[in-house]
Amino acid sequence: MTTHIKRLTALAAATLLAVSFAVAPAYAAIGNQGYAVYRDGVLGNYTWHAAIMSLPHWNSGSLPVVQHPGSGWVEYGTWPEFIGGKVYQGTYRPKTAPTSVNRDSFLSMERRLVDEQINYNLLYQVYYNTSTAGTWVDPGEVTSMRCDGVVEYIYEWYGFRVYGSDTYWDVTKASWSGRERHSGNSVTPKSQAQSYLTKITSSLP
């Protein structure tokens, strides 16, 4: 009888545990978190400025975007800092639509890039030492990046292809050719958004 009660108790405990795992909420992004946002006015209006939403909406809090402002490091920025008095160009996502769980992963990578205090680089989307980087370019190995590099790096780290040939699309995969092909004006924030991402809306996020 005692054994029977023990078995029933163990079964109930196991069931409870299983149910608790099943109903526990997975962390998930909401609103526009993890989506890329763009505005015009860069290099005499030749191209745009890119950032990634860290908050659900532009007015959800004081620091709604993660961006590289062109000096200093990758940072959490205010909406006016991001817009800079220019015209908003829309909210974009990778061509393969990410789930809210994917977008939550984007947020964690945003935090890592901010923590690494990465400098600005006008020439390269993502710059790193090709001789010391491993197979993959970890956030700690990135020495400098451009504003569109923040978007490219975060999306491609999680396998969401943005710009590049079939061989060298992943900017997080270390190689001289891969780094080189994501440089100059072969890809710009404007072409990144217009040609390699999908527009969600032109309205403020």
Next chain:
Amino acid sequence: MTKRTGRSLPWLFAAPLLTWVVAAAVNSTAFVMGNPPSGLGSATTLVAICAWLVAAWFAGARESTSFLRFAVVFWIAEVAGTPLTFWALNASPGMSATRGGLVLPLCLFALMAPLYGLYALLPMWEPVAQAAAVGIATFAMTMVAYSFGRRSQRLPGSDSL
């Protein structure tokens, strides 16, 4: 009074170019990112323009034709080069950093960034047109300053320079 016509001092060329480079450097981040210019950026642009006017006045007083040629070539390159470079940049295929992908953007930077401290304060318009307009205005003022300097040299009893 010693007559000193047709000769230019090196600083007449160096001062405008040096202030041009300083204005480009100070305005660089704001121009590249399209942010509003800082107070220092606007001040350096103003100094760069004034340097042209002062140099033109002194060059006019010395009747320096070499400075006049230099100014005409510089400002034609500036005013015509800005929209031309912008057009070429938009028309050209994308290139990586080591294959010339930064040549045209750098040309655009050299032409537009020094004047950014002023034209970015104008009402919102096409930046290329704004930069060209400020360039035309500065060129016109440079020519006026040159002619004033030249006239001051010719005034009877003038002891300037």
